[in-house]
Amino acid sequence: MSSDWEIPAVAVAVDLVVLTVRSARLQVLLVERGIEPYAGKLALPGGFLASEREDVDTAAGRELAEETGLRPENLHLEQLRTYGAPNRDPRRRVIAVAYLAIVPDLPEPTAGGDARSARWVPVSQVLTRRATLAFDHQRILSDGVERARSRLEYSALATAFCPPQFTVADLRNVYEIVWGETLDPRNFHRKVTGVADFLVPTGGHTTKHGGRPAALYRRGTADVLHPPILRSTGGWR
Amino acid sequence: MSSDWEIPAVAVAVDLVVLTVRSARLQVLLVERGIEPYAGKLALPGGFLASEREDVDTAAGRELAEETGLRPENLHLEQLRTYGAPNRDPRRRVIAVAYLAIVPDLPEPTAGGDARSARWVPVSQVLTRRATLAFDHQRILSDGVERARSRLEYSALATAFCPPQFTVADLRNVYEIVWGETLDPRNFHRKVTGVADFLVPTGGHTTKHGGRPAALYRRGTADVLHPPILRSTGGWR
DNA sequence: TCAAAAGTGTTTAATGTACACCCATGA
DNA sequence: TCATGGGTGTACATTAAACACTTTTGA
The missing domain is CATH 3.90.79.10 (Nucleoside Triphosphate Pyrophosphohydrolase)
Known part of the structure; x- marks a missing residue:
């Protein structure tokens, strides 16, 4: 100075x-x-x-x-x-x-x-x-992708990829594609619906072909996830 | 443009x-x-x-x-x-x-x-x-402190607070002061020595008053901690 | 031999994982 | 009634928390 x-x-x-x-x-x-x-x-x-x-x-x-x-x-x-x-x-x-x-x-x-x-x-x-x-x-993109991947674990960022109304399967789809790994649909459902203020049911259901209709959700008020949704690879272990 | x-x-x-x-x-x-x-x-x-x-x-x-x-x-x-x-x-x-x-x-x-x-x-x-x-x-400092607190969980940042040679108790002291919470010395010792490539024993020991001498360590090659050292408060729950 | 701090073992609770199973719909 | 995905229950393994206990030194 x-x-x-x-x-x-x-x-x-x-x-x-x-x-x-x-x-x-x-x-x-x-x-x-x-x-x-x-x-x-x-x-x-x-x-x-x-x-x-x-x-x-x-x-x-x-x-x-x-x-x-x-x-x-x-x-x-x-x-x-x-x-x-x-x-x-x-x-x-x-x-x-x-x-x-x-x-x-x-x-x-x-x-x-x-x-x-x-x-x-x-x-x-x-x-x-x-x-x-x-x-x-290239470097900036690479940093951004890594940030997004890690944010999925601890924040409600994944809902930003989704439309205003979405199903648990939509959300799982985001995690699987961004992380590049498959997740157990049953455990994912339980985890994600168990996180406080992450998802709010709208009461609506999908009317799709070939399967039981899925409940619709919108994003809740939570910004940080308690507890986090951890990836197996990359997170650790 | x-x-x-x-x-x-x-x-x-x-x-x-x-x-x-x-x-x-x-x-x-x-x-x-x-x-x-x-x-x-x-x-x-x-x-x-x-x-x-x-x-x-x-x-x-x-x-x-x-x-x-x-x-x-x-x-x-x-x-x-x-x-x-x-x-x-x-x-x-x-x-x-x-x-x-x-x-x-x-x-x-x-x-x-x-x-x-x-x-x-x-x-x-x-x-x-x-x-x-x-x-x-004020805002910048506040952001910096929060970054440091959260980095202790997932990175080897705590060793940067320590001199080249330090004990497990020194390291625990850093965690306790930065996080503002007390940690169980026994469990902390086990956790921190169990993380891959976090701490390297130098072979030396402290010669202090009033207690068993502690082994000396230097920081290892790990940048990220597998598994992390999580704080009880603030992390979640 | 006592105080003080280092370090280990063990019990118990919480959590994550795998997967069997049932549910609700369209065709 | 069958195929298809949604959603729940449960057993098992893994991990974390609490704490009794042993070790090793200086005074």
């Missing part, structure tokens, strides 16, 4: 890791870059602060709304991490504040007000390098 | 939550501000990027070294969160990237190369508002 030297001024970008479960796979929202650098490459959606006075959290909500057409207050949006390596953008010094967003399976791939070519891409394609991303977005 | 408008440039500050266990209390390193705004107030140590090309993580390590006189590579240092509200600094737009550092009980309060009046203050005094901090540093 010695005064009297020029404080470096940098550009602040907000980048989004938007995840959903779609076609039985964990998918991430990506845009195709139209300009250099990395023109034509896939990248995480994002952008710079809209003004000198825009709050960073607000900017993330704004970007999310632009890309998905959804109001941010209904969706899960949390700060992930800040990436501040000096050369992450070849043009100029840019620091990226990354956010993790979880959305339900949306009706159409993207209805962005910004008219960018956003689309869903399976996370596995990116993590196995069949598709590669611009900047350090 | 529409081009052709002026991208806002902001100043990037790095703020540190440096925690230690000292005199049987969790304490935080604070500086007394010499200049406005908040002159005379206590604040987290920190500063702006040293140059246009300095990495943010590097800046955090540099600040820590300046404040504690210790090499950052031996200490625990992790990014906490970024605080980007537009009015957090009344002078100009500043975004703070906060870091959490854990250090052992240092020989002298501070041996900063920057000759600032850094000193240790019990965390409880700040959280109970007997001492208040400048800017939004």
Whole structure:
């Protein structure tokens, strides 16, 4: 804090890791870059602060709304991490504040007000390098996916993948796809309905083909899960 | 990413939550501000990027070294969160990237190369508002303490509070003080020595008054604890 | 030999896992 | 009445909590 030297001024970008479960796979929202650098490459959606006075959290909500057409207050949006390596953008010094967003399976791939070519891409394609991303977005995505996986254990995050009304099987589906492992339907049902304030029965039931109708639930008030839903692999052991 | 408008440039500050266990209390390193705004107030140590090309993580390590006189590579240092509200600094737009550092009980309060009046203050005094901090540093400290508490459960973070050689009782002391609860010495001993690659016996023993000598350990290679050391309160239930 | 702290063994309760079984519907 | 998934009961294994007890030192 010695005064009297020029404080470096940098550009602040907000980048989004938007995840959903779609076609039985964990998918991430990506845009195709139209300009250099990395023109034509896939990248995480994002952008710079809209003004000198825009709050960073607000900017993330704004970007999310632009890309998905959804109001941010209904969706899960949390700060992930800040990436501040000096050369992450070849043009100029840019620091990226990354956010993790979880959305339900949306009706159409993207209805962005910004008219960018956003689309869903399976996370596995990116993590196995069949598709590669611009900047350090591969690393950011990888951090975001790991955060989401671990959040399923201790928080009610899984409900953010689901529509307003969902069944226990829908919820189990989210866990299985995000974690990449199968879970016992009977024990999962008991665990998840036993967690305080996690699920609230709506009274409704599904009217599906081929099976007993399932009770419908909406998300409860709990943010943290007591007790947690632990994965066998990855958690430990 | 529409081009052709002026991208806002902001100043990037790095703020540190440096925690230690000292005199049987969790304490935080604070500086007394010499200049406005908040002159005379206590604040987290920190500063702006040293140059246009300095990495943010590097800046955090540099600040820590300046404040504690210790090499950052031996200490625990992790990014906490970024605080980007537009009015957090009344002078100009500043975004703070906060870091959490854990250090052992240092020989002298501070041996900063920057000759600032850094000193240790019990965390409880700040959280109970007997001492208040400048800017939004109260909130940042609170986030940092909660991060540290939860990291004790799942990571080997507790060893960062200890000197290179320590006993199981030293380690238990860290858990008890940071969590603010008492733990059964017998069960704690068994748990902690049972975790794979957490503790490595050095072969040495303490030669203390009034009790059986304790075996000395150094930290092992494990970063995550299998299984975790869970707190009773706060974890759940 | 006593106090004090380190470390081990054992009992008991809580929790997680596997899986048999019943329920409610559409075809 | 059969196939299909929803949902419950229960036995067993694993883990955590409580605490009696033994070990090893300094005074």
